[in-house]
Amino acid sequence: MLISMRLQISKSKNAASFYVTKSVYDKGKRTSKIVEKLGTYDELKSKLGDKDPYEWAKEYVEELTRLEKEGKEPVVIAEYSPSKLIDSNIQCTFNGGYLFLQQIYYALGLHRICDGISNKYKFTFDLNSVLSRLSYGRILFPASKLATYEISQKFIEQPNFELQHVYRALEYIAKESDFIQSELYKNSLKISKRNTGILYYDCTNYFFEIEQEDGLKQYGFGKDHKPNPIVQMGLFMDGDGIPLAFSITKGNTNEQVTLKPLEKQILSDFDLSKFIVCTDAGLASTANRKFNNIEGRAFVTTQSIKKLKKHLKEWALDTNGWHLSDENKIYDISNLDEEKYMDKIFFKERWIKEDRLEQKLIVTYSLKYKNYQRQIRNNQIERAKKIIRTNPKKLKKCNANDYKRFVAKIHCTSEGEIAKKELYSIDTNLIANEEAFDGFYAVCTNLDDDASQIAEINRRRWEIEECFRIMKSEFKARPVHLSRDDRIAAHFSTCFISMIIYRILEKRLEEKYTCHEILSKLREMNFYELKGEGYIPTYTRNDLTDDLHEKFGFRTDYQIVSKKQIKNIFKETKR
Numbered sequence: 001m002l003i004s005m006r007l008q009i010s011k012s013k014n015a016a017s018f019y020v021t022k023s024v025y026d027k028g029k030r031t032s033k034i035v036e037k038l039g040t041y042d043e044l045k046s047k048l049g050d051k052d053p054y055e056w057a058k059e060y061v062e063e064l065t066r067l068e069k070e071g072k073e074p075v076v077i078a079e080y081s082p083s084k085l086i087d088s089n090i091q092c093t094f095n096g097g098y099l100f101l102q103q104i105y106y107a108l109g110l111h112r113i114c115d116g117i118s119n120k121y122k123f124t125f126d127l128n129s130v131l132s133r134l135s136y137g138r139i140l141f142p143a144s145k146l147a148t149y150e151i152s153q154k155f156i157e158q159p160n161f162e163l164q165h166v167y168r169a170l171e172y173i174a175k176e177s178d179f180i181q182s183e184l185y186k187n188s189l190k191i192s193k194r195n196t197g198i199l200y201y202d203c204t205n206y207f208f209e210i211e212q213e214d215g216l217k218q219y220g221f222g223k224d225h226k227p228n229p230i231v232q233m234g235l236f237m238d239g240d241g242i243p244l245a246f247s248i249t250k251g252n253t254n255e256q257v258t259l260k261p262l263e264k265q266i267l268s269d270f271d272l273s274k275f276i277v278c279t280d281a282g283l284a285s286t287a288n289r290k291f292n293n294i295e296g297r298a299f300v301t302t303q304s305i306k307k308l309k310k311h312l313k314e315w316a317l318d319t320n321g322w323h324l325s326d327e328n329k330i331y332d333i334s335n336l337d338e339e340k341y342m343d344k345i346f347f348k349e350r351w352i353k354e355d356r357l358e359q360k361l362i363v364t365y366s367l368k369y370k371n372y373q374r375q376i377r378n379n380q381i382e383r384a385k386k387i388i389r390t391n392p393k394k395l396k397k398c399n400a401n402d403y404k405r406f407v408a409k410i411h412c413t414s415e416g417e418i419a420k421k422e423l424y425s426i427d428t429n430l431i432a433n434e435e436a437f438d439g440f441y442a443v444c445t446n447l448d449d450d451a452s453q454i455a456e457i458n459r460r461r462w463e464i465e466e467c468f469r470i471m472k473s474e475f476k477a478r479p480v481h482l483s484r485d486d487r488i489a490a491h492f493s494t495c496f497i498s499m500i501i502y503r504i505l506e507k508r509l510e511e512k513y514t515c516h517e518i519l520s521k522l523r524e525m526n527f528y529e530l531k532g533e534g535y536i537p538t539y540t541r542n543d544l545t546d547d548l549h550e551k552f553g554f555r556t557d558y559q560i561v562s563k564k565q566i567k568n569i570f571k572e573t574k575r
Contacts, residue, residue, distance in 0.1 A: 005035065005065040007057050016041040018057050020064060035064075047084060092529050093538070094156040096556050097522030098136040103552055103573040104501045104508075105132055109187035111574070116183075117176050123168070129161050130169040131494070138498040140523050142476035145170070156527065156535065157570065170490035177493050181245050182269040184500065188242070192504070195239030196270075198457055200278045200464040201263075202237075203255040205230040206472070208480045215485040218251035231480065233468075233492055234258040236266060241463040242503045245270070246496045248489050256285040263291070276300055276447070278461055281307075284444070286355045293357065293446050300457050303361065303442040312352065316363045316442060322346040325452045333365050342367050347451045352444075362451050363442045370439025377434065381406050381426060388424045395424065406430060470502070470515055471495050508551045513544055521545065525556070534562040 008019040018038040023030060038044060038060070044053035086092075105111075114128035133152040137143065141151045149166050152159045173180070188194060207228040208217050217229040230251035236244040247262045259279070266272055274296035279288070284301035292299040305316050319334035324344060333346055346365040351358060380403035387394055388407060395407055408427035443458050471477040477495045482488050505518065521544050527535035539545070541557050549555045554572045558565070 005061055005068065007061045008034075009057075018044065018053065020061055091153070094527050094529060094535070095140070095154045095523070095525060096156050096527050096535070096537075097525035098140060098155050099554075099556065099569060099573050100505065100522065100548055100552050101136050101139060101501055102132065103575075104504050105135060106574045107191045108184060108500070108504075109190075110135075110184070110497070113180055113183050113187075117172055117179070120176075121172060123172070125165040125168065126161055127169055127172065129159055130166055131173065131497070133159055134166070134169075134494045135498045135501060138475050138477075138494055139502055140519065142474075144481050156566065167487070170487045173493050174486040174489040177489060178265065178269065180493060180497070184497070185244060185270050188500070188504075192507070194242065194244075196244070196272055196275055198239035198276045198278060198460075199244065199266075200237045200239075200461055201234065201259055201283060202280065202461075202464045202468065203232055203234045203258050203283060204468045204472075205232045205251060206477055206480055210483055214483070216248060216250050216488050217483075218253075220251040220253070222251075228479070231488060231492075232258065234262050235464060235467060235496075236262060237464045237467060239460070240507070241460070241467070242507075243467060243496055243499050246492065248492050256283055256288060259283055259288050260291055273297075276457065278457055280461065286357060289359065289444070289446070290357055298445065298447050300443055300445045300447065300454055302458065302461075303444045305363070305437055305440055305442050308361075308442075309354075312361065315350070316348075316361075316440065317436065321348050322365060323348060323451075325450070336367060338367055345452075345455070347455070349451050357446075359444045359446050360448070360454075361442060361444055362454055363440060364451075364455060365439050366441070367439060369441065373438045374435070377431070379403075381431065384426060388426075392422075392424055467499055467503075471499060474515055474519055475499070509544075509547055512547070517544060521548075527556070527561070530560065532563075534560045535566055536560050 005020060005022050008021045010017045010019065017040050019034050020036040020038065022033050022035050038057060039047075041053050044056065048056055110131065111128045114131055118127050133155070134145075134148060136155065137148040137151050141148070141154070143151060145166050146163065149159070149163045185194070205220065205222055207222055207226040207230050209228070210217065211228060213219060213229050216231045218231075220230050220232070222228070222230045232249045232251055232253055232255060234247045234249065234255070236246070238244050245262055245266050247258060247265075249258050259277075263277065276298045277288075277292045278300045279302075281302045281304050284299075284303070289299050289301065291297075305313060308316060320330075320332050322331040322333050323329075324331065324346060331346060344366070347362060349360055349362045352361050353359075383403040384406040387404070395404055395409070406427050408425050408430075410423040410425060443454060445454050447454060475495055475498060477492070480488060480491060482491055502515075502518075506513075506515075509518070521539075521542075525537070525539045525545070528538055529535055535556075536559070537557055545557060549557060552573075554569045556569065561569075
């Protein structure tokens with residue numbers, strides 16, 4: 001039971017010390033408890049200026065008493081003064097969002113992997129400290145290696161390395177890339193199951209700011225359509241969307257030949273032998289399909305209907321002979337009730353033999369997919385009409401899939417004479433040709449499974465595209481600012497590691513939040529250091545932060561996190 005707060009002054013020969021005490025009843029007895037030490041007379045005098053320490057202390061105690069009676073938290077103001085400047089060149093705010101990434105980093109055994117590399121090459125700098133900061137920085141504050149070194153000082157735990165060690169570390173990370181990947185996979189099995197029955201493969205490229213070709217940096221077909229040298233990254237992902245292995249090849253390499261070497265590495269280093277490889281049509285060469293038609297492996301790959309042989313194309317587009325799962329009825333899709341069948345997926349299938357390879361061709365048809373494709377195309381047509389009206393000069397450059405493809409250039413008048421100016425119109429023939437394929441989608445496989453099961457395997461292929469999107473946009477893996485091949489390879493190693501950490505984080509949170517929501521919140525989770533006391537959270541607590549703390553088993557959202565508590569959190573995240 002509260003009695004009151006009062007000011008207590010303890011005088012000695014050389015000083016008078018001021019204390020705030022609180023009188024309480026404890027087990028029927030009245031006791032006195034020190035709430036706060038305000039300081040000595042001289043200390044308060046130096047902070048308060050002209051104000052009398054005795055008068056200020058009395059007013060302060062009265063204010064604390066009032067706040068407590070009102071049920072409000074008292075604010076400690078004795079250490080602060082409106083007339084005192086803050087300390088110069090002293091950092092007070094730190095990011096703590098990385099702590100959740102750190103727990104996954106250590107659970108994956110990356111610190112032990114770093115120890116193994118350090119012991120092998122006998123260098124003395126802390127590789128683990130460098131790699132962990134490169135990984136956290138890539139996820140939270142993506143930047144150049146120089147900037148990442150500077151940004152690493154934003155974390156509550158300060159780095160124990162110098163800038164030169166970052167560049168030295170890149171050399172060893174590149175050398176041991178295969179070792180890091182295989183060990184990461186083995187360690188990941190200790191913290192979660194890996195769905196390696198289905199592996200997704202895709203290849204993309206990243207452009208450089210440097211225009212000079214050299215080593216890995218070569219001119220090739222850039223998916224970003226930038227006039228710069230590129231490097232290619234091939235990536236295998238497991239059936240749950242977590243990266244498995246990657247490789248880096250020259251920018252002028254045909255992407256179809258990148259699959260087999262990396263898959264062979266998985267077969268030898270990951271102790272995997274039986275799995276289904278799922279790819280898009282661009283990587284589905286006959287050689288790659290045949291490679292996954294032996295020794296317990298299988299393939300599922302998208303198939304361009306436009307590129308099928310004439311008789312197969314006619315069969316695929318024929319409106320007759322369609323099925324629905326779990327039904328024996330045969331449908332004609334030319335006259336469907338849209339309201340009834342909008343969410344249904346029709347299919348037909350047949351075995352084909354081409355290039356001495358037997359495979360099943362499965363074609364699906366969806367009214368919803370048809371409407372989606374037409375909506376996209378109609379929007380593109382409207383853009384094409386607009387540019388004809390407003391700025392036809394932009395029509396000189398046109399990529400295969402952009403809206404400008406619908407613009408037809410006419411060089412002759414209706415009388416057949418050569419026109420003085422180019423005339424532009426919408427290409428209605430091209431629109432009609434494209435519309436013939438609306439709603440249709442095809443895959444090829446050597447599996448004899450039900451068509452719906454195969455379609456489900458292929459459906460999740462979007463997740464590997466999402467991995468690349470996150471690396472390019474959120475992790476800002478491009479443009480690449482490095483020039484040496486080893487540093488380029490190390491850069492993508494850290495992107496790969498970061499992607500694994502992030503994907504596991506997503507899974508921990510049960511995929512309830514978007515990538516933007518998660519990363520924005522982690523970046524926002526800052527703390528103000530109260531010297532000698534602890535860290536005050538300055539972020540907004542919400543459902544996401546509550547889920548983070550629940551799933552990871554520690555809390556940073558107390559009104560103040562004491563020094564002891566933060567040290568325990570450090571230990572908790574490094575087990």
